[in-house]
Amino acid sequence: MDAHAGAVGTAWDEGTGTMHYVIDCPRCGGRIQHEVKPRWGDPGFLEEFGEEIRLVAFDLLLLHVEDAHDDAHQ
Numbered sequence: 225m226d227a228h229a230g231a232v233g234t235a236w237d238e239g240t241g242t243m244h245y246v247i248d249c250p251r252c253g254g255r256i257q258h259e260v261k262p263r264w265g266d267p268g269f270l271e272e273f274g275e276e277i278r279l280v281a282f283d284l285l286l287l288h289v290e291d292a293h294d295d296a297h298q
């Protein structure tokens with residue numbers, strides 16, 4: 225699979241007080257979100273874990289592609 229992932233980022237949910245990974249699927253345009261560990265809600269999170277965010281979000285995207293776009297690896 226082409227590793228050219230879309231924009232990976234994080235979104236803060238004020239309602240639940242949790243942060244989420246956010247990545248857009250390049251195949252269907254769907255938005256994939258996954259909750260980050262609660263203790264990662266501090267302001268330094270993005271700088272400290274920026275690379276890890278990208279890696280985890282890309283893993284989520286790969287799982288989504290395998291689940292929702294089964295033809296991706298045929």
Ligand SMILES: [Zn+2]
Pocket residue numbers: 249250251252253254288289292293
């Ligand atoms: Zn998709």
